[in-house]
Amino acid sequence: MKNNDWLFILGALLVIIGVLSKIIDYSFAPYITGVGAIIVFAFRMFFSVKSNDFKIKRLTRIQFISSCLLIIGSYLMYSNNPPNSWALALFLAAALDIIVMWRMPAETQK
Numbered sequence: 395m396k397n398n399d400w401l402f403i404l405g406a407l408l409v410i411i412g413v414l415s416k417i418i419d420y421s422f423a424p425y426i427t428g429v430g431a432i433i434v435f436a437f438r439m440f441f442s443v444k445s446n447d448f449k450i451k452r453l454t455r456i457q458f459i460s461s462c463l464l465i466i467g468s469y470l471m472y473s474n475n476p477p478n479s480w481a482l483a484l485f486l487a488a489a490l491d492i493i494v495m496w497r498m499p500a501e502t503q504k
Contacts, residue, residue, distance in 0.1 A: 398437070398441050401433060401436075401437050401441075402433075402434060402437045402441075404430075404433060405429075405430045405431070405432075405433030405434035405436075405437060406430065406434060407430070408426055408427070408429055408430025408433065409427055409430035409431055409434065409464060409484075410430075411426055411430075412424070412425075412426035412427025412428075412429075412430055412468070412471075413427060413484060415427075416471055416480070423471065424468055424469075424471040424472035425472075427464075427467070427468040427471055428465070428468035428469070428471075428472070430464075430468075431461070431464035431465045431467070431468045432465065434461055434464055435461040435462070435464065435465060438457050438458060438461050439458075439461075442454050442457070442458075443498075443502045445502065449497075449499070450498070450499065450502060453494050453497055453498050456490055456493070456494050457490075457491070457494050459490060460486075460487045460490040460491050460494070461487075463483050463484070463486050463487035463490070464483075464484065464487045466483045467480045467481075467483030467484040467487060468480070470483055
């Protein structure tokens, strides 16, 4: 594991803690989720895989969209308008991450 992977793990844990906090109706949940989403977004912007392969570039763009959906989900969690729409944004972000995880070549994940 690389040193910068801890940053991504911290961001992902903050997103999970924020979502669980929102489920139990904790008032600071959108802020926790927002900080985690921004950390994940920054990690993916600065430490993304650099390659000339079209497939890897496409998967990296999908990860960027997923990170944007995390930020949108945290905003929808804050505004709560329409109610519980944040869950859809976070579900789409998770689904895109799972798709990228399955499709990303193994040599780029080292």
